[in-house]
Amino acid sequence: MKQFDNEMLKLQSDSAVLNINSKKLAFTTDSYVVTPIFFPGGNIGKLAVCGTINDLAVSGARPLYLSASFIIEEGFSVDDLKTIVLSMAEEAQKSGVRVVAGDTKVVEKGKCDQLFITTTGVGELKQELSHISSGKNIQAGDKILINGSVADHGITILSARENLQFEEDIQSDCASLNGLIQKVLDAGINVKFMRDATRGGVATVLAEIARMRKAGIEIKEEAIFIRESIRGLCEVLGYDPLYVANEGKVIMIIDPKDEKKALEIMKQHSLGKESSVIGEICEDHNEFVVLNTCIGGRRILDLLTGEQLPRIC
Amino acid sequence: MKQFDNEMLKLQSDSAVLNINSKKLAFTTDSYVVTPIFFPGGNIGKLAVCGTINDLAVSGARPLYLSASFIIEEGFSVDDLKTIVLSMAEEAQKSGVRVVAGDTKVVEKGKCDQLFITTTGVGELKQELSHISSGKNIQAGDKILINGSVADHGITILSARENLQFEEDIQSDCASLNGLIQKVLDAGINVKFMRDATRGGVATVLAEIARMRKAGIEIKEEAIFIRESIRGLCEVLGYDPLYVANEGKVIMIIDPKDEKKALEIMKQHSLGKESSVIGEICEDHNEFVVLNTCIGGRRILDLLTGEQLPRIC
Numbered sequence A, B: 001m002k003q004f005d006n007e008m009l010k011l012q013s014d015s016a017v018l019n020i021n022s023k024k025l026a027f028t029t030d031s032y033v034v035t036p037i038f039f040p041g042g043n044i045g046k047l048a049v050c051g052t053i054n055d056l057a058v059s060g061a062r063p064l065y066l067s068a069s070f071i072i073e074e075g076f077s078v079d080d081l082k083t084i085v086l087s088m089a090e091e092a093q094k095s096g097v098r099v100v101a102g103d104t105k106v107v108e109k110g111k112c113d114q115l116f117i118t119t120t121g122v123g124e125l126k127q128e129l130s131h132i133s134s135g136k137n138i139q140a141g142d143k144i145l146i147n148g149s150v151a152d153h154g155i156t157i158l159s160a161r162e163n164l165q166f167e168e169d170i171q172s173d174c175a176s177l178n179g180l181i182q183k184v185l186d187a188g189i190n191v192k193f194m195r196d197a198t199r200g201g202v203a204t205v206l207a208e209i210a211r212m213r214k215a216g217i218e219i220k221e222e223a224i225f226i227r228e229s230i231r232g233l234c235e236v237l238g239y240d241p242l243y244v245a246n247e248g249k250v251i252m253i254i255d256p257k258d259e260k261k262a263l264e265i266m267k268q269h270s271l272g273k274e275s276s277v278i279g280e281i282c283e284d285h286n287e288f289v290v291l292n293t294c295i296g297g298r299r300i301l302d303l304l305t306g307e308q309l310p311r312i313c
Helices: A044-057 A078-095 A152-161 A178-186 A201-213 A228-237 A256-268 B044-057 B078-095 B152-161 B178-186 B201-213 B228-237 B256-268
Strands: A016-020 A023-032 A062-073 A098-107 A115-125 A143-146 A191-196 A216-220 A250-254 A276-282 A289-292 A298-301 B016-020 B023-032 B062-073 B098-107 B115-125 B143-146 B191-196 B216-220 B250-254 B276-282 B289-292 B298-301
Touching (some): A023 B062, A023 B098, A044 A062, A044 A191, A062 B016, A062 B023, A098 B016, A098 B023, A115 B016, A115 B062, A115 B115, A143 A256, A178 A191, A178 A250, A201 A216, A201 A276, A201 A298, A256 A276, B044 B062, B044 B078, B044 B191, B178 B191, B178 B256, B201 B216, B201 B250, B201 B276, B201 B298, B250 B256
Parallel strands (some): A062 A098, B062 B098, B216 B289
Antiparallel strands (some): A016 A023, A023 A115, A191 A250, A216 A276, A289 A298, B016 B023, B062 B115, B191 B250, B289 B298
16 A cells, blocks of 8 residues: 555545546455355355455445456366356346456466456446445444344355364355345435445454544444354354454445334345344544443454454455 | 356457446456566566556557555565565556555465466546457558567566576566557557557467458568577577567557558657567458568468466466
8 A cells, every 4th residue: 555655545445436537436356265165155256256246335336347367276177167157157147247357377286276366346436425435424323234144254164164064054145235235225325334344354344434433333242143053153163253254244334314214125135134233333532342242241342453264255 | 258258258359348437448357477476677566567557558548547466475575575566556657557456365375376466457448449459440451560579578587487597688578558559549540459469479469360350461570570689599498489478569550551650659669669560461361370581481370379388477
């Protein structure tokens, strides 16, 4: 960031907002190095498409076009590559985006780990929604919503990687959120900010928001849905589910007057059935994110330091 | 291409041409896995910036924004990373583009080869230049120009990789061509098509053009500039310089009436001092690219089959 010094990069939002021909475009990139490349609920290709679509969608943009660049280890199974590319094409099709550019590089055996995919996306951003990526309209009293359970992706990847076998069926929540988000925006909900809770999980996103807006956040632990199986695995493995990555969860900050309506719309969508209001923005010059626990305690959630779990995306 | 089935991808041009808000944008991506990552004349970072700028520029677009995504091997030197990023920033600055989005992933030691960089670019494409990327206006009689010596990049990389020591100083031609190309376009030269002669070299680009336009091409060997040192190395190592990759060379197809003017403009630019007219498009239903050799022979240049030299970019 220091070397590429420019205003767009400094904003550190999920997508850069470009001005071209006096129109606004959202632009974002991510490399995917997840291991294992196939996991319950998805694979590296589906994840790459969903992840880039989500970074555009949470910026308030309508995702339109993707590029996909593949770095492939010599000897990688062509059948696996076909399966992965097919799932990318299906996810793109389902989400209404087109993969229009690409590249393929093959490196010698042992010079990469099976397959890495880098996706870059371009989306159309309406002028009246361009405040979303900066979150500049967030204020005390705004409600914080999430579209369902947390920690599914990270725990699924870890379990798959370590070949942990459990009785419970768990799977990644990997999904494209642009459809759900578009429904909320189309209904005229005053969305102040959105971010998908990927690396660092829900707690990290909330801590980032608090710092960015110099505000406090109060969260009700009981309002955060964690599947029983995932909760159990987190306890066994020693992970705090609030810091575990999700790949199909968006945190929305909305005007309090729209709380009911937004929740209703989200719950009607297949990816939002378990949506809930998990807390609100409050005034606090300490910029604390306070978790009001089920047993009546109060705990401060800070940014995740270091990486809790590498190569989850 | 089969799975992502769409018209933009099928065109197989250097950039996809997007229609957004009734304006045209060029969009392109490439992963860079060159080894060694530092070489005479550049490094993986400079190469990534130049390569993506060039893919936009040869489509007739004005490069505006780049994203850069890094996959880094655990333990990679932070100083080397800084050097590489700095050279990316310098090249971007010099070429008038901004790096506005990025990602960083670190993988375990042995899971990638030092550093891979994926750059994606967006450029503005004027309606009146949108024919360039498809080459649909190419016709018999059009002149074929190149902005200088061939085979420098590929031979430099190979020499650096194999630690070959020679008396001659050789270096990669790695450079951003948007400035040179803009000068030609601004002068109103009727450019029918452009392509940078990277993987597969000049011969491959010419063979692609012949097939694409179902035309023939006549090339004069004596008009193709090859540095003596590079020519010697090609002979020793057994490579045909016409098939060796370049990273700062553009092949332009222009209207014959503009031949003199175009050559003059190109020669005035620091990256075009050794520009020459190397041949012309002709009618030939066999789609042959014929090289008229210096000793009076005629040789057919076909597409490069397989990869002559892996990981050159």
